[in-house]
Amino acid sequence: MRIPLPSCYFAETKDGSHLVIDGVQRITTVLKFFNNEFALEEMTAFPDLEGKKFSELGTYRAELESTTIRCVILRRENPDELVTEIFARLNKGSVSLSDQEIRHALYPGDFDKLLNELAENKIIKDFGLGKEGKGKRDAREAEELVLRFFSFYESPEEYEGNLSKFLDKYMKTASSYSTEELDALKKNFKNALDACLIVFSQEEVFSAFIDLCTSDSFKKSTAGGLQRDKEDVI
16 A cells, blocks of 8 residues: 555664664564564455465565665764653653653663563562552563662762652663673672561561652652762662
8 A cells, every 4th residue: 555654763872783762563563474473454455465474465575575664763972861852752652651661672681681580579569569469550660669779779879869860870871781790789689678578577667668768758858869878878
């Protein structure tokens, strides 16, 4: 039908590869169809193609293979803040992405995998949702909780009141960490979690801690940033 497809947006990384910031679903769908992973459905305009896979399309295959998909590439010289802003704007559709979903897309790699691994801990998943663990979290919210720990553990003095930017900056830095550095982070996280389980073993104390962290007074106390040394905070 020659209907133009929406443009796909890429961000050029330091190593010259390209990170998809908009168009992942379109690209993945095309790739899967070309690999015969699904058949066409609801083909009202071309009923004779109903139920056919790519390998069964005959002369249509050449037309599909020569179809142009316009791509926009954001060069590596652009600041990360610009890439993040464009990503957020492009993905504000019927379902808005959370900040952590955007970080997940912009900074893939071993650190992002570590966040995902540690976020699978039941205590992290249930934090703030009550003892039954019932409730609905935003996408990747558990991973953001882990990211908050690492950010405040390593560089609390850099927090200046804007939590999202603070986490963005740390996520970018940690995305280039070595295996040894990531192993150290994992060990520190588990040690801290074990200490919390000892201190807050009683349900009423743990609940009180949650209430404190979600209170307006606690949020106001960090609104202007943290000026104390890391040792004082820890």
